[in-house]
Amino acid sequence: MPSIEPSGHANGHTYGSNGTTTKKAMQSESFPPTSSIPQKFLSNPSELGVTLVGFSGGQCRPGTDAGPAVLTQAGLLTQLESDLGYTLHGDNSVRNFDDYQPTVTARDGMVSNSSPKFDDPDVRGMKNPRSVSAVTEQISELVYQQARTGRLALTLGGDHSIAIGTVSGVARAIRERFPGDPNNEIAVIWVDAHADINTPETSDSGNIHGMPVSFLTGLTTSTDKGVFDWIHDSHRITTKKLVYIGLRDVDAGEKKILRDNNIKAFSMHDIDRHGIGKVMDQALEYIGSDTPIHLSFDVDALDPMWAPSTGTPVRGGLTLREGDFICEAVAESGQCVAVDLVEVNPRLVEGGVGDTVRAGVSLVRCALGDTLL
Numbered sequence: 001m002p003s004i005e006p007s008g009h010a011n012g013h014t015y016g017s018n019g020t021t022t023k024k025a026m027q028s029e030s031f032p033p034t035s036s037i038p039q040k041f042l043s044n045p046s047e048l049g050v051t052l053v054g055f056s057g058g059q060c061r062p063g064t065d066a067g068p069a070v071l072t073q074a075g076l077l078t079q080l081e082s083d084l085g086y087t088l089h090g091d092n093s094v095r096n097f098d099d100y101q102p103t104v105t106a107r108d109g110m111v112s113n114s115s116p117k118f119d120d121p122d123v124r125g126m127k128n129p130r131s132v133s134a135v136t137e138q139i140s141e142l143v144y145q146q147a148r149t150g151r152l153a154l155t156l157g158g159d160h161s162i163a164i165g166t167v168s169g170v171a172r173a174i175r176e177r178f179p180g181d182p183n184n185e186i187a188v189i190w191v192d193a194h195a196d197i198n199t200p201e202t203s204d205s206g207n208i209h210g211m212p213v214s215f216l217t218g219l220t221t222s223t224d225k226g227v228f229d230w231i232h233d234s235h236r237i238t239t240k241k242l243v244y245i246g247l248r249d250v251d252a253g254e255k256k257i258l259r260d261n262n263i264k265a266f267s268m269h270d271i272d273r274h275g276i277g278k279v280m281d282q283a284l285e286y287i288g289s290d291t292p293i294h295l296s297f298d299v300d301a302l303d304p305m306w307a308p309s310t311g312t313p314v315r316g317g318l319t320l321r322e323g324d325f326i327c328e329a330v331a332e333s334g335q336c337v338a339v340d341l342v343e344v345n346p347r348l349v350e351g352g353v354g355d356t357v358r359a360g361v362s363l364v365r366c367a368l369g370d371t372l373l
């Protein structure tokens with residue numbers, strides 16, 4: 001079992017070879033883009049709590065587990081430190097969750113249903129249920145430990161099932177940091193081609209990366225031992241503060257869930273009609289200025305023209321600028337407490353991994369306060 005080291009490197013660390021504190025301090029004096037946005041909910045706004053999740057067991061294509069490695073190799077974390085002036089805490093290498101990673105079958109190159117270290121048969125149709133539950137439980141604790149210090153929690157995935165961990169960890173930390181405050185329930189902006197709100201029962205595929213929102217909102221619960229039975233009320237979010245942006249491939253069962261629960265969703269149709277600027281105004285107004293925001297960005301929200309290396313691409317998506325704008329608008333709100341970037345799959349090389357990685361780097365930079373001018 002991978003060990004949990006919650007607070008990581010207490011003094012931060014340098015990702016470049018010889019970056020020094022002196023140089024960084026001088027840079028933050030002359031380039032203050034990050035600190036220029038007043039932060040409403042972060043007590044340590046210049047600190048980032050990084051979690052690097054190399055896990056792909058929430059779906060059937062190997063490769064998203066290598067997402068954090070290619071993003072960091074492209075210099076993302078170094079840039080956040082040297083260009084944006086953050087002090088980095090948490091992971092400086094990718095957590096691989098080897099014990100829980102499903103095996104790849106030689107026959108078809110797809111992920112098999114049981115992980116190498118323990119038997120993991122389907123539960124309620126879910127594939128790899130115990131593996132995904134165990135990994136997301138650990139992610140939840142790790143991200144909680146970062147968020148509870150008042151840092152912004154940045155998580156690089158991994159498939160989107162890991163958001164069961166990230167969002168639950170942040171929800172718990174914010175409740176704890178603002179006890180008694182009626183606004184201590186986080187809002188989640190879920191940017192995605194898909195709604196990821198299937199219950200095990202409505203899902204056709206059984207892939208848990210299509211279900212995280214149903215577990216996070218309590219639309220589905222589990223009492224099966226070792227299968228998401230670790231999720232409690234303190235981990236959950238309300239459907240009232242959930243906002244989708246970029247939807248265009250929503251299952252019939254999910255459409256019913258969105259309608260029945262009156263969940264706020266801006267599809268590509270809405271973006272076409274109003275433009276991304278107005279959509280973001282409406283999204284932030286809906287959430288309200290008194291609520292912390294967790295931004296969970298699936299790179300497949302972007303059109304495959306910009307981000308082809310992802311497991312479930314859907315044409316007709318966001319341009320890179322629209323994606324960046326969403327991130328910029330969330331950063332400008334001063335309400336952002338956590339950012340996920342998920343579903344970058346460098347094994348899917350058709351169309352170009354480089355473009356996808358560059359898009360991912362750009363999205364994260366924008367979400368963390370980078371500006372064009």
Ligand SMILES: [Mn+2]
Nearest residue numbers: 160192196298
């Ligand atoms: Mn997703």
